[in-house]
Amino acid sequence: MAAAAIHASAIVDPSAVIGEGASIGAFTIIGAGVEIGAGTRIGPHCSVTGPTRIGRDNHVHGHAAIGGEPQDKKFRGESVRLEIGDRNVIREFTTLNRGTGDGGGVTRIGSDNWLLAYTHVAHDCVVGNHCIFSNNATLAGHVVVGDHVILSGFAGVHQFCRIGDHAFIGMGAFVNGDVAPFLMVAQDGYGRPRGINAEGLKRRGFDAERIAAIRRAYRAVYMSGEALDEARAKLAELAEGSDDVRLMLDFIEGGDRPLLR
CATH class of the missing domain: 2.160.10.10 (Hexapeptide repeat proteins)
Incomplete structure (x- = not known):
């Protein structure tokens, strides 16, 4: 050289x-x-x-x-x-x-x-x-950011927060809590979860079965209306058949900041 x-x-x-x-x-x-x-x-x-x-x-x-x-x-x-x-x-x-x-x-x-x-x-x-x-x-x-994460323009992340693998943070969103893997966050005052990053997962080779399992996990934690402890118990059940859901569960259980919900 x-x-x-x-x-x-x-x-x-x-x-x-x-x-x-x-x-x-x-x-x-x-x-x-x-x-x-x-x-x-x-x-x-x-x-x-x-x-x-x-x-x-x-x-x-x-x-x-x-x-x-x-x-x-x-x-x-x-x-x-x-x-x-x-x-x-x-x-x-x-x-x-x-x-x-x-x-x-x-x-x-x-x-x-x-x-x-x-x-x-x-x-x-x-x-x-x-x-x-x-x-x-x-x-x-x-701040700890995982792999394959996208932060859109003007996004801001509060100190000590974690952003999980494959997450997508929308334009101008301000993140003040942990963002679990695979999630999409959109601006709404402070950023809030708005589904999973399905399009990004498809581009990275995730098949329909894996994406469906991640979507079920998202619904259990973010759409069920249950308290976080109850949602985590449901997530633990779902994780038995999915490494991706296990990744979400391990992320949620390993944080010091509040989970962004």
């Missing part, structure tokens, strides 16, 4: 590690403690602050701010970091912050994600793989 290509106007700290075939654009600043994997492209006018590790074959577009200090008044300069996987697309003016000393110390973003313009991932968040964050989508601190 070819050597890294660094524009003459870029500023790269001597301690930074730049992988083979990586490129650094004009007027970009790469700070101390930064590792950039092979084949990753960093566009013009970006800043990457360490400790930050970026994997292979990512594409960071212009004016992104990667690895900045957490926006937390309690932060006192502790050694905290940001870790980014492989093959992510990070568009213009995206901001990704490092963790905090009392929040785990690390923000993690997986692989094969698309983070579109002006998205923000705050301190101590964990983002899975194959997610799409549309323009201006925002995560507050300590």
